[in-house]
Amino acid sequence: MVTREEKENEMMALLEEAEKDGILSDDLKKDKQEENETQEELQKEAVPWPDDFKEEAFRGLAGEVVRAIEPYTEADKNALLINFLIAFGNVVGRQVYTVVNKTKHCLNFDALLIGDTSTGRKGTSWDPIFELFNRVDPQWAKNCNKSGLVSGEGLAYHVRDPIYKKEINKKTHEMETVLADEGVEDKRLMVVEGEFASVLRVMQREGNTLSPAIRQAWDGKSLQGLQKNNAIKATEPHISIIGHITPEELDRYLADVDLFNGFANRFLFVCIQSNKLLPEGPEIPDTTYNNLVLKVNDVLEWVRHLKPEERKLKRSKEAEAIWAEAYKDLRHAKKGIIGKVLGRAEAQALRLSMLYAILDKSKEIRPVHIISALAVWERCKQSVEYFFGDDEEEDPIKIKILESLKKRPMSQAEINSEIFQRHVNSDVISKALGELSKEHKIMCDKQVTKGRAKKIWSIVAKKAN
Structure with a gap:
């Protein structure tokens, strides 16, 4: 029995023979020309690997941390930087914020570290950052770090409010409201997923609520399931996510719907690779950690002593002018996939500028903080363009x-x-x-x-x- 593929191959051979003999009909010539044009359109120009974060991104304490740790690890310095920024923002919590059009923005970020299994050193880049904050805030390290994202309800559970239920008092026989679950007082949650591909696979299951929960968490909105018997609610969560994934896994499991429903654009995309070899695997000295702990604690202590009216950060007049210019580029809409993935450019840059201001112990966002934020965002943008290809796709x-x-x-x-x-x-x-x-x-x-x-x-x- 002749297969469909064999028939198509036979037909292609006949067409090629007819073309050589010059006996192709006008309709067949037109079809072949359109096919060739289509193939040309499908060809994409190569996009270069993203440059390292510009020096402005390594400003202040963030740069000090990366430069102090980098000699002792094979991890990509770009991964070290993004891990530090996200971890620091999570440790700070909702103590500081800014407001745009009645929308409250805090220092919670989500990021995808995209790199090959063998050369990415994605996990290696998190280990020294976690150890630093373990020494800064042991309770945060112990209680606020989780992994294993499965559902929206599971995410909310780790930052849940107290749960009360009604039951009959056995002595008085009257209905009473009693505390069934004390809940979680600390609403900070740092999720690091070493296999983010498994998270994307779980999200594709029918009825799974993880994607909308992650979107709501990034927005800082309360988490609560719609199921009748689900009593879990999380008010004002402060959730940050770092996912590790290979390019092949991202291409395979990031569904089209996640690109267009606002899930992907809540993540900072960061391409990473390690070209460094340290066969001896030197340990980071305690003196290095102790020095960094003092500096990080100094900033956190400054945050704790801010007055209520000082916790809402605004831009200085000079920064307003720079932001107005940058905003035009950030809001410039690109076509296709890239435009969707970069759809929250201005919100991401805004939060980053606030983060750099806090690291500088500044009560306002100054021009240098916007410049540093844009340096981070530019490489994240390059990472998106590298992975997804042509802008006009x-x-x-x-x-x-x-x-x-x-x-x-x-x-x-x-x-x-x-x-x-x-x-x-x-x-x-x-x-x-x-x-x-x-x-x-x-x-x-x-x-x-x-x-x-x-x-x-x-x-x-x-x-x-």
Whole structure:
């Protein structure tokens, strides 16, 4: 029995022979030309590996920590820096903040460290940073560090509020409200996932609530499940996440829906690699740690003594002018995947600038702090561009819709069930259809039925020259 692949190979051979003999029909020539043009469009220009963080990113205490630890580890200094910044922000907690349009921003960050298993040294980059903060705040190290993300309810559990329940008093036979669970007083939670691919796989399970919980946590919103019997609630959590993942795992498991529902753009993407070899594996001296502990504690003590009105950070007048210029670039919308992943550029840069201000023990965000924040963000942006490729790459959701509509017109229900097997939120599909319609790539016709008119989507035919 001749297989489909063998038939296609035979057909391709005949076409090539016909082309050599000059007997291809005009229609076949046109089809072949369009196929070649399509292949050319699919080719992407190479994107270079991101540069190291600029020197401005290593400003102040953050730079001191990295420079002190770097000689004793094979870890990438870029990973050391991002780990320190995120850990420090988590230790500070919600003590300081800034407000933009009534939205409160604290020092909680999420990051993905992307590197090969053999050369990334992702875990190695976390170990000395954890040890530093273990010496700074042992209770934080013991009680606020977790791993094993599985569900939104599980995430909320580790920062849960006290849980009360009603029960009948056996003596008085009256209904009383009693404390069933004391909850967690410290709302700081630092999650480090050495195998973030497993987290992405879990998120793809039907009904899993981890993705929306992570998004809400980044926003600083209270976490609470909608299930009737779920009594767990976490008010004002301060959750930071660092995930380790290889490029292959990220490409395989980061679902299209996560790129477009706001999950990915809450993470700082950081490409890392280690080119250093330390066969002896030298230990970091206690004197080095002790010196750094004194400096970190000095900043944390300064934060604790801030007056209530000083805890809300604002930019200086000079910083306002610099931020206004930077804001234009941060808000500049890119197309396709990259535009979605960088969709919270201004919020990320804002939080980073506040973090650098605190590290400097400054009660306001100054120009140097914005410059340092932008230096961090620039490399995170380069990492996104390196991983996802060309800036103008179209949304995969839109690509799949266009490819299917070229075959035949479809209703939105058919698009959802036949193309995406109902794994993509209907709002995401609606938005993609709207954008394609706005770009005049598809059109919608209404078919009269006994009930509500049925909307059928189809490709807009190209006009003949």
